[in-house]
Amino acid sequence: MKKRFACSALLVLCSTTATAEDIAQYRDESRAIVGPFMQQLMAANKKAIMEGGPEAAIKVCKDIAPGMAGDLSRQHGIRLTRVSLKVRNPLLGTPDAWEQQVLKGFEQRAAKGENADAMEAAEIAKEPNGSYFRYLKAIALQPGCVACHGPAAQIPDNVKVRLAEDYPHDQATGYTPGQIRGAVSIKRPLQNK
Numbered sequence: 001m002k003k004r005f006a007c008s009a010l011l012v013l014c015s016t017t018a019t020a021e022d023i024a025q026y027r028d029e030s031r032a033i034v035g036p037f038m039q040q041l042m043a044a045n046k047k048a049i050m051e052g053g054p055e056a057a058i059k060v061c062k063d064i065a066p067g068m069a070g071d072l073s074r075q076h077g078i079r080l081t082r083v084s085l086k087v088r089n090p091l092l093g094t095p096d097a098w099e100q101q102v103l104k105g106f107e108q109r110a111a112k113g114e115n116a117d118a119m120e121a122a123e124i125a126k127e128p129n130g131s132y133f134r135y136l137k138a139i140a141l142q143p144g145c146v147a148c149h150g151p152a153a154q155i156p157d158n159v160k161v162r163l164a165e166d167y168p169h170d171q172a173t174g175y176t177p178g179q180i181r182g183a184v185s186i187k188r189p190l191q192n193k
Contacts, residue, residue, distance in 0.1 A: 019124055022190075023133070027122040030135040030186045033072055033080065038139070038184065041065050046144070054147035054159050061148075062166055066092055077188070082139065084182030088163075088172035098125055099185055102136045106180050116140035116180045124190065135186040141175045149175045 044064055048056040069080045083095040085103050095103055102121045110116050119138035124131055146154050148163065149172055155163075163170055175181055 023122055023124060026133040026188060027120075027135060029076075030122065030133075030188075031120075031137075033076060033078075033186065034135075034137045034184045037068060037072060037080070038137075040068060042142070049144065049147075054156060055162050057148060058159070058162050058166060062089070079185075079187040081185050082182055083136075083185050084172060086171040086174075086182075088167050088170050090169055093172075093182065095185070098134055099136060099183070103180070103183060106136075106138050106183065110180055116178060119180070131190040133186075133188040133190055135188075136183045138183050139181045141177050141179050141181040143177045145181070146175070146177065149173055149181060151176070 041060070041064075044060045045057045048060045065082065069082070072078070073080045081092060083093050083099045083103070085095065085100065085107075087093040105121070106116070106119050109119060116138045117140045121134075121136045123134055125134045141149055147156060148159055151174055152160075155173065172181070
């Protein structure tokens, strides 16, 4: 009996170690995807603003960002999306239960003074249809983003009109620079984890 218990304990220990190694590997791979994605998105937003003002940046977030996320999802065999507790586009940005929990945790951490730019979460989650590696990287609102996501008084009228047309159920305003606007989410299906 002791021998069987020792073998079972060893198997549990080995599987736990493998899972910890998997999490570290998948987290690093996720960082390598999310970092360039966010840099490209910020560069596209800056270019749009320079060429057509804040209203032009709406097209980047509405059309270009989902296209980039879709391309990366297909390329890496993952689901990459941007989510928020205050969504702009409910079809693309509504967080699932895991994402909601992590986003709320991010907000609590930020309220205690933690830098939003450094916040991330990674774990392997078992769901009814399998196991997944889950990763969330916080998106802190940048100063240039208040023209679309800031308090109503800071959003230009032409931007308000365009947002109302493109996003009739928009909740993604009222933020100040440094606040958590949402997160980039990666969901990766796993085999036998």
